Amino acid sequence: MKINLCRIDDRLIHGQVATVWAKEANAERIIICSDEVANDDIRKTLLLQVGPPGVKVSVVDIAKAIRVYNNPKYENDTVFFLFVCPQDVLRMIEGGVPIRSVNIGGMAFKTGKTQITKAVSVDESDKDAFRKMHEMGVELEIRPVATDAKIDLMSKI
Numbered sequence: 001m002k003i004n005l006c007r008i009d010d011r012l013i014h015g016q017v018a019t020v021w022a023k024e025a026n027a028e029r030i031i032i033c034s035d036e037v038a039n040d041d042i043r044k045t046l047l048l049q050v051g052p053p054g055v056k057v058s059v060v061d062i063a064k065a066i067r068v069y070n071n072p073k074y075e076n077d078t079v080f081f082l083f084v085c086p087q088d089v090l091r092m093i094e095g096g097v098p099i100r101s102v103n104i105g106g107m108a109f110k111t112g113k114t115q116i117t118k119a120v121s122v123d124e125s126d127k128d129a130f131r132k133m134h135e136m137g138v139e140l141e142i143r144p145v146a147t148d149a150k151i152d153l154m155s156k157i
Contacts, residue, residue, distance in 0.1 A: 001047060001068070001075060001078075002077070002078045002079065003079055003081060003097075003098070004026055005024065006099050006103065007083070007091065008084070008089065008102060008103070009083075009084075009105035010084050010106055010107055012082055013082070017139070018051070018052045019052065020146050021103075022055055027055070027098045028056060028077055028129045029057070029077055029078070029079050030055055030058070031059075031065060031082065031084055032060070032079070033083055033088055034059070034062070034083065034088055035061040035088075038059050047059055047082065047105055055064075063068070063095075064090060064096070065081070065092060066095035069092075070096070073090050085107070086102075086104075086130050087129045089102055091105050099138060099141075100137075100138060101141070103134065103142075103143055104120055104140065104141065105142075106119045106120065106144055107121055107122060107126070109121040117152075117156060120142055120156075129145050129152070130153060131157075140152070
């Protein structure tokens, strides 16, 4: 499987992702990797219906995403991995998926989180996951919109 883009965006598929990032990724498939979303039948059903034309959308838990990545049946597929949080990306990497770069598009502000940019808020667990990925050599760039300049996430935390 060829990974064309990995993005953290807690809104998952929305206008910017469906119209711009899907084209930027130039992938045959968007795989939403999240235990939480995969176990939420309503959310999963909605996401399967809003994918961009011509792009297959799958919603799977992290363990299945790792299995799918390693399945020779999909070795020639191009994929856009979409995540809700950095902890799930880290689990994929620790599971052997060679993610080298992560685009951070949106992580909403909630109680206990600190806003580091207009679109990205993090808590200590998020920071820990990002630090571990950074130590593994993963590029972590904040870029909500494809035309925005890349911002090094580590410079913000």
